[in-house]
Amino acid sequence: MKFVISVLSPSTAPSTRRALRFAQAALAAGHEIVRVFFYQDGVLSASNNIVVAQDQQNITQQWQTFITENQLDAVVCIAAALRRGVLDQTEAQRYGREAANLAEGYQLSGLGQLHDGLQQAERFISFGGE
Amino acid sequence: MTTLHILNASPSTATQLKSCLRVVSSGDGIVLCGEAVQALRAGSVAAQQLQACERGYRLYALQEDVQARGIDTATMPVTLLDYPAFVALCVDYARVNSWT
Amino acid sequence: MAKSVLLISRQAPWAGIAAAEALDIALAAGAFDLPLSILFMDDGVLQLLDQQQPLALEQKDLSANLQALPMFGIEQLYVAQHCLTERGLAESPLAIAAERLDDQQIQQLIRAHDYVVTL
Numbered sequence: 378m379k380f381v382i383s384v385l386s387p388s389t390a391p392s393t394r395r396a397l398r399f400a401q402a403a404l405a406a407g408h409e410i411v412r413v414f415f416y417q418d419g420v421l422s423a424s425n426n427i428v429v430a431q432d433q434q435n436i437t438q439q440w441q442t443f444i445t446e447n448q449l450d451a452v453v454c455i456a457a458a459l460r461r462g463v464l465d466q467t468e469a470q471r472y473g474r475e476a477a478n479l480a481e482g483y484q485l486s487g488l489g490q491l492h493d494g495l496q497q498a499e500r501f502i503s504f505g506g507e
Numbered sequence: 508m509t510t511l512h513i514l515n516a517s518p519s520t521a522t523q524l525k526s527c528l529r530v531v532s533s534g535d536g537i538v539l540c541g542e543a544v545q546a547l548r549a550g551s552v553a554a555q556q557l558q559a560c561e562r563g564y565r566l567y568a569l570q571e572d573v574q575a576r577g578i579d580t581a582t583m584p585v586t587l588l589d590y591p592a593f594v595a596l597c598v599d600y601a602r603v604n605s606w607t
Numbered sequence: 608m609a610k611s612v613l614l615i616s617r618q619a620p621w622a623g624i625a626a627a628e629a630l631d632i633a634l635a636a637g638a639f640d641l642p643l644s645i646l647f648m649d650d651g652v653l654q655l656l657d658q659q660q661p662l663a664l665e666q667k668d669l670s671a672n673l674q675a676l677p678m679f680g681i682e683q684l685y686v687a688q689h690c691l692t693e694r695g696l697a698e699s700p701l702a703i704a705a706e707r708l709d710d711q712q713i714q715q716l717i718r719a720h721d722y723v724v725t726l
Binding site for chain 2: 378380391392395398399401402403404405408496500501502503504505506507
């Protein structure tokens with residue numbers, strides 16, 4: 378089965394960890410993840426600026442590792458990202474901001490990528506709220 | 508073609524459960540995860556709402572959330588899921604409706 | 608044949624940007640000519656009301672985006688009747704034309720779409 382998975386909350390939310398465990402189980406079962414789409418507060422989960430205490434699970438890092446190791450298409454909605462302060466190099470330069478903080482392995486793009494993913498896939502599941 | 512509804516908010520503070528129970532179709536599934544597993548507490552208003560729904564749906568809950576909260580599900584007609592089972596369920600139902 | 612999406616919008620227009628970000632999903636579908644319907648439910652029904660004054664909160668008017676929907680080809684708009692009634696709005700005029708649905712009709716609406724996106 379082809380999945381599109383959407384993450385709508387920051388890494389501190391239980392739902393973002395839940396999304397990761399679900400995605401890991403989906404791949405382990407042999408399913409395909411067409412795209413992981415980060416929207417609303419989920420764009421914050423794609424920041425490379427997050428520092429997690431030693432005695433806690435680093436869900437941000439785990440998501441990034443999962444995406445890069447499995448070469449997944451991780452798209453972060455650009456409009457949602459800009460208004461929450463998650464920028465890549467291009468956008469940081471365009472708007473004269475000091476830092477680009479989009480984590481490696483993620484791309485900024487539009488909502489069209491969500492729809493494109495849905496047209497290719499067979500199942501959509503999103504993880505938001507807490 | 509059936510729908511798997513996913514609820515994650517507390518039944519005391521959010522309207523997810525009440526609204527979902529209005530629009531769930533016969534044959535659908537409901538997965539409780541996160542704070543939504545509070546609805547499994549026997550004798551609670553939310554548990555009564557789950558049981559009062561006339562349409563036949565199948566009830567599931569994420570095992571880790573039930574366990575973390577120390578909820579006894581012995582008296583509720585609920586199937587506990589690990590993540591592989593959760594994924595399999597999403598394949599079995601025709602569509603997934605994640606309530607936020 | 609393109610897969611269809613039912614967008615269920617549940618947030619009030621003035622309670623943060625969730626309502627606007629939900630609507631953006633609809634506009635994006637329209638821009639790509641994809642079949643998408645919107646169901647306004649719970650506090651989401653408040654987006655459809657007449658007589659709202661966003662300038663009082665120094666906010667952009669969401670109803671401008673709502674009115675743009677038909678131009679993007681998004682014409683299937685629905686509203687949960689019981690949610691209007693619960694909020695004392697059963698008789699209130701809606702600024703945007705949306706078909707009122709009862710619970711059974713909503714159940715059917717969900718079954719009629721390939722995907723449901725609830726925000």
